[in-house]
Amino acid sequence: MEIELGQGYGAHEGNEPGDSIFQKVLPNAVTAMSTDLFAAARSSSLWTLSFGLACCAIEMMSTHMSHHDLDRFGVVTWPSPRQADVMIVAGTVVKKMAEPIKLLYEQMPDPKWVIAMGSCATNGGPYYRSYSVVMGVDHLIPVDVYVPGCPPRPEALMYGIMQLQEKVKKDAKQRGTTS
Amino acid sequence: MVQRPKKRESAAPQAPVALDDRGLALSTLLGSALDDVDVQIDAAVDEVVVVLSPDDLLAVCRIARESDDLDFNYLRCVSVVDYEERLEVNYHLFSLAKRHKMVIKTSVSPEAPNVPTVTGVWRAADWFEREGHDLFGVVFIGHPDLAPLLLYEGFEGFPGRKSFPFHDYDEW
Amino acid sequence: MIESTKEPGLDSLDLMINMGPQHPSTHGVFRLVIGVDGERIVRAEPHIGYLHRGSEKLCEAEDYAQIVTLFDRMDYIANLNSELGYALAVEKLMALEIPERAEYIRVILCELNRIASHMLFYGVYGLDVGAMTPVLYGFRERERIQALFESVTGARMMHNYIRIGGVKEDLPDDFDARMKALVSQLELGIEECDRLLTDNEMFLARTKGIGSIGPTDAIDFGVTGPSLRASGVAEDVRISEPYGLYDRFDFGIPVGTNGDCWDRYYVRVEEMRQSLVIIEQAMAQMEPGPIMAKVRRITRPPKGEVYMRTESPRGDLGVFIVSDGSDRPYRLKVRAPSFANLQGLKHMLRDAYVADAVVILGSIDIVLGEVDR
Numbered sequence: 275m276e277i278e279l280g281q282g283y284g285a286h287e288g289n290e291p292g293d294s295i296f297q298k299v300l301p302n303a304v305t306a307m308s309t310d311l312f313a314a315a316r317s318s319s320l321w322t323l324s325f326g327l328a329c330c331a332i333e334m335m336s337t338h339m340s341h342h343d344l345d346r347f348g349v350v351t352w353p354s355p356r357q358a359d360v361m362i363v364a365g366t367v368v369k370k371m372a373e374p375i376k377l378l379y380e381q382m383p384d385p386k387w388v389i390a391m392g393s394c395a396t397n398g399g400p401y402y403r404s405y406s407v408v409m410g411v412d413h414l415i416p417v418d419v420y421v422p423g424c425p426p427r428p429e430a431l432m433y434g435i436m437q438l439q440e441k442v443k444k445d446a447k448q449r450g451t452t453s
Numbered sequence: 454m455v456q457r458p459k460k461r462e463s464a465a466p467q468a469p470v471a472l473d474d475r476g477l478a479l480s481t482l483l484g485s486a487l488d489d490v491d492v493q494i495d496a497a498v499d500e501v502v503v504v505l506s507p508d509d510l511l512a513v514c515r516i517a518r519e520s521d522d523l524d525f526n527y528l529r530c531v532s533v534v535d536y537e538e539r540l541e542v543n544y545h546l547f548s549l550a551k552r553h554k555m556v557i558k559t560s561v562s563p564e565a566p567n568v569p570t571v572t573g574v575w576r577a578a579d580w581f582e583r584e585g586h587d588l589f590g591v592v593f594i595g596h597p598d599l600a601p602l603l604l605y606e607g608f609e610g611f612p613g614r615k616s617f618p619f620h621d622y623d624e625w
Numbered sequence: 626m627i628e629s630t631k632e633p634g635l636d637s638l639d640l641m642i643n644m645g646p647q648h649p650s651t652h653g654v655f656r657l658v659i660g661v662d663g664e665r666i667v668r669a670e671p672h673i674g675y676l677h678r679g680s681e682k683l684c685e686a687e688d689y690a691q692i693v694t695l696f697d698r699m700d701y702i703a704n705l706n707s708e709l710g711y712a713l714a715v716e717k718l719m720a721l722e723i724p725e726r727a728e729y730i731r732v733i734l735c736e737l738n739r740i741a742s743h744m745l746f747y748g749v750y751g752l753d754v755g756a757m758t759p760v761l762y763g764f765r766e767r768e769r770i771q772a773l774f775e776s777v778t779g780a781r782m783m784h785n786y787i788r789i790g791g792v793k794e795d796l797p798d799d800f801d802a803r804m805k806a807l808v809s810q811l812e813l814g815i816e817e818c819d820r821l822l823t824d825n826e827m828f829l830a831r832t833k834g835i836g837s838i839g840p841t842d843a844i845d846f847g848v849t850g851p852s853l854r855a856s857g858v859a860e861d862v863r864i865s866e867p868y869g870l871y872d873r874f875d876f877g878i879p880v881g882t883n884g885d886c887w888d889r890y891y892v893r894v895e896e897m898r899q900s901l902v903i904i905e906q907a908m909a910q911m912e913p914g915p916i917m918a919k920v921r922r923i924t925r926p927p928k929g930e931v932y933m934r935t936e937s938p939r940g941d942l943g944v945f946i947v948s949d950g951s952d953r954p955y956r957l958k959v960r961a962p963s964f965a966n967l968q969g970l971k972h973m974l975r976d977a978y979v980a981d982a983v984v985i986l987g988s989i990d991i992v993l994g995e996v997d998r
Contacts, residue, residue, distance in 0.1 A: 324649050328676055328994055329701035331653070332745070333782065336771075339764035353649040368997075370605035371654055371675040374646045400694060403619045403686060404679035405612045406604065425782055465950020468718050468929030498717060498931045526844050529934070530943050530960035545932055545943070545960075549844065549858070552865050556932065577847025580968050603674040603997060612682055619686055 313446030316359065316385065317439035319348040323358035323378065327365025330392035330425045334364045337428035349435060355381040360438065361415075362431075366394035366401055367408040379415045387418045387442070389434055396420050470496045475553040482522055483555070487513060500545075501555040507568045510559050514574045517546060517557070524548045525555070528571070531581035533589040535614045540566050540591055544578075561591065563614070570596040588613035639667060642979065646675045650753050650983045653993030657986070661979055669974045669982070671967060676997040684957040689715055689789055689924040692957070697783040699959060700995040703742040705735050706937040707995075708787040713868055714933035714944040715789045718926045726914040727791035728870050733804075733907045734777065734786070736900040740811060741770045742938035743893045746990045747818055750890060753987035754831050759822050766814040773807055776800075789924050791917035804908060808901055815897050823891060832886035836973040836985035839884060846972065847965035850940025851892045852989055856884030862936040874906045886988040893990070896938075923952050939963050939990055961995035 326334055338344045338351055352358045355378045367375065379388070390411050393399035398409035411417060418441060421434035472480070479501050483494055490509050495502040505513055517525040525546040534541045544557040561568055570593040571578045582593040583602040590611040593599065601608065610617050644650075644657040654675035660668030680695050687695070696707040709731055716723060748763025771781040776797055778786035786793050822828050838848065843856045853860055861878045863871040879895035881888030930947040940962025947956040966989050973985050 323647075325647055327654055329698055329782065332701060336764060336768065339768075340761050341765065341768040353647075355647075366676065366678050368654075368674075368676055368678060370677065371646060374675075378647055400698065401678045401680075401683065404683055405617065405620050406608075406677050406679050407620075427781065465925065466927040468927040468931070468948070469720060471720070497929055500932060528847060529941065530932070530945065530958065532945050532956075532958040532960075534947055534956045534958075543945070545945070549860055549865075575847070576845045577965055577968060580964060601674070603677040605674070612679065617682075619682075 307446075309446045310443070313443045317442040319350075320360045320387075320435065320438065320442075321350050321352045321358050322360045322362050323355050323382065324351040324353050325361055325363060325378070327363065327367065327371065328394065330364035330394070333425040333428055334362060334391065334431060337431045342428040342432065344432065344435065347432070347435060347439075355379075356383065358382055359385070360387045360389060360435075362389045362391050363395040363411045363415075363417075364391040366399065367411045367414070369406050369408055372408055372414055375411065376414055387438055388415055389419045389421060389438060390417045391421045391431060391434070392426060393422055393424045396422060399424060468498050471499050472496050472501065473499060475551075476501050479523075479553045479555060486516060486520055486523060497556070501553075502558060503555060504558045507559045507561055510557070511569045511571065511574070513557065514544070514571050517555075518574050522551075524551050526550075526575075528575035528577045528581075529554075531571075531578055531585060533585040533591055533613065535563075535589060536560075537563075537615055539563070540589060542568055542585065542591060544571065563590070566591040567594055568592070569594050572596060590614070644982070650987065652749065652987065652991055655986075655991070655993055655996075657982065659974075659979065659982060664978045664980075666974050666977050666979060666982060669971050671970055673967070673993070673996050676993045678998065680998045681957055681959060684954055686953065688952045689926070689954070692954070693788065694783065694785055696959075697785060698994060699961070699998055700937060700939065700942070700963075700992050701782065702745055702992055703738050703938045704782060704784050705731075705738040705787060706742075706935065707942065708784065709735050709869075710933060710935040710937065710942045710944050712787050712789050713935060714931055714946050715924065715926055717933050718929060718931040718946060718948060719789075719924075721790060721918055721920070723791055723918055724915045725870075726795075726911060727916045727918075729907050729911040730792050730796060730916065731787055732869055732871070732874075733904055733911075734774070736903050736907075737770055737773070739900045739938045740815075740897045741767050743897045744770075744814075744818075746893055746938075747822070747890075750987045750990075751822055751828075753983050754828060756822065756825075756828070759818065762814070762818050762821065766811060766818070769807060769810060769814075773803055776803070788917070790920035791915075795916050801908070804904070808905060811897075811901060815894065815901075819894055823894065829887065831981075831984055832890060832988070834883070835886045835981050836977060836988060837883055837885040838969055838973050842972060843884065843969060846969040848940070848969045849965065850936070850938070850962050851896060852889050852940065852966055852969070854878060855881035855888035855892045857882055862934050862941055866934065868933075868935060870907075871903075873910065874903050876903050876906075886984055889988040889990075893938075925950065925952050934960075937962055939992065939995075940966060942995075959995070959998055961998065963989075963991040963993075963996045967991055967996060 390396050395411045398407055401407040419434050419438045421430055423430050493504040517523050525548050527547045527549055529545040529547050532543045539560040541560045547554045582596055585591045586599045587602050587604050639660050639662055642659045646654040646656050656672040658670045659666050684692050693708050696711045697704045700707045744763040744766045748760035751759025775781050778784040838856055840856045840858045843853050859880045876899045879892045881892050926948045928950045932945045934941050934943045942962055943960030945958040946954050949955040
């Protein structure tokens with residue numbers, strides 16, 4: 275029985291497997307290393323642990339809000355450390371808070387990154403002569419990106435996150451791993 | 454931290470006393486309300502100052518709170534100043550209805566810094582006294598719970614005192 | 626009204642829940658250990674000190690001009706109000722006359738900062754209660770105000786603008802026009818925010834009648850500011866002990882009735898409107914003139930001590946300075962309003978459910994930077 279299929283259904287008119295869009299466009303794109311793919315995916319959806327300690331937290335909140343909007347980078351602030359990728363240490367690290375910070379860092383699953391936001395988290399900031407301040411969060415946990423400023427502007431934090439995205443992708447290329 | 458030579462201190466002038474009408478009325482009122490207690494009524498810039506010993510503190514605070522003329526129902530602040538040979542505890546009081554204010558001062562020695570608590574008179578003294586104990590070592594007798602408030606458990610020393618050094622900045 | 630969940634014959638334990646230093650709704654590093662019996666809170670123990678940076682001790686090592694930067698960072702949401710409290714304390718000790726234009730500029734910027742602070746409270750309080758939209762509205766208004774601050778002081782947050790003797794530099798030329806535009810934008814913004822949340826049924830159900838504190842209790846605990854005014858006490862430092870030029874302005878202070886969370890929220894919304902009233906009057910009265918008194922480069926106040934109180938958006942900010950005549954204070958104590966307001970938290974949580982703990986804590990509007998200093 276002959277079935278009338280209408281126009282465009284003859285040979286080489288979109289009816290053969292070789293004509294499908296998947297065969298025409300994607301074959302060259304899909305053959306990438308899986309680490310590069312995963313790195314691209316991870317860098318575009320960095321979920322930050324909402325961990326504002328002091329004044330930098332207000333600028334971090336401003337960066338998430340509609341004027342500067344971090345959501346368009348895929349960055350969502352997430353309260354639980356078990357599902358977060360990035361810990362933005364925003365504010366002064368006080369010795370009493372050192373243990374909770376270490377605990378939170380260890381609760382985050384791999385791959386994880388840390389951004390030290392502000393001068394207090396970088397090296398103690400204006401409180402460098404204080405008896406109760408840890409001079410920089412890198413005494414406690416490894417830091418990937420430092421964002422200087424007191425407090426850094428929202429644009430500076432966005433640049434820091436973009437640098438982190440670059441770092442994630444570069445690390446994947448160089449080391450074959452995304453952690 | 455570089456220790457500055459203190460050469461200009463003795464030549465510094467004293468801040469002028471400028472009590473307003475309410476302050477002057479209060480000093481005369483205090484003179485009569487507290488005449489059976491051993492106090493010294495002074496003035497500092499625009500506040501009436503009452504200096505007394507720690508034994509009279511609780512009685513005077515109760516008079517200040519409960520007397521209708523004085524009516525100090527609002528304890529603004531309890532602060533401790535370290536004058537090296539003594540620790541001075543200041544109670545800043547204000548009356549919301551009468552709108553007059555005063556400071557009660559009492560001094561203790563650093564070796565035995567015991568002051569009776571005023572949490573029975575104003576509940577606001579609770580955390581202020583805890584902070585004074587934490588940072589200066591002043592023991593407020595009768596306070597319900599003098600646990601550390603601002604410093605971590607196991608902190609040694611009293612950082613508010615002048616003898617506690619500043620942290621020298623090291624480039625690690 | 627809340628019945629006990631203990632049934633005879635059943636063994637029940639009180640559960641301790643830790644709202645730890647890292648929590649999305651604790652407004653900073655604040656730890657609240659709650660003991661619950663079912664859903665009812667039976668015990669609440671606040672723990673602070675996770676942001677104790679030793680500012681008061683550091684003030685003894687820095688001279689008077691450097692301390693302004695430390696005050697910026699204590700109450701990091703209402704920076705200019707903290708700077709003002711400090712500058713007024715030193716100026717009172719020195720018996721300094723401030724030029725009028727500087728006073729007007731200070732009032733205008735501080736009231737603008739009050740609106741910014743209450744806008745942040747509004748946004749974050751909506752988030753605490755569970756509404757996602759108010760925070761975007763609140764921060765939109767805040768961005769407008771911060772853009773104006775940037776043009777005047779050079780910074781969005783840590784201004785370092787109010788100096789001892791006046792202000793750092795004069796207002797830019799386009800300030801008048803920008804301020805008029807901003808005032809009208811803020812009027813609409815406040816109206817929009819008010820319409821969104823204030824009479825919302827879900828918001829009312831979560832905040833009306835929750836966490837109430839009576840007037841005598843509030844005064845006894847040392848609660849000040851909008852939280853005290855919500856309990857029915859008409860006490861405002863700008864009216865009971867006027868400083869600066871507040872006796873020249875005609876403004877009202879909103880006073881609540883029940884002292885519950887909704888009253889504490891609504892008092893702040895109305896305060897924003899009153900701040901706009903003050904700003905308009907100040908803009909009309911301001912004249913050109915000098916902006917800094919004749920002061921020495923290094924401030925050396927006379928010997929003595931002073932206690933100055935100002936009305937910050939959170940309450941009664943007190944600065945106690947003991948000076949020994951040198952260029953650094955001998956002792957500087959900050960009486961932070963949030964520190965005292967937090968003492969009322971245990972009393973407010975006495976009849977609450979676990980879900981109300983966040984709502985009540987949010988309504989007090991604390992800033993951990995000044996609680997811990």
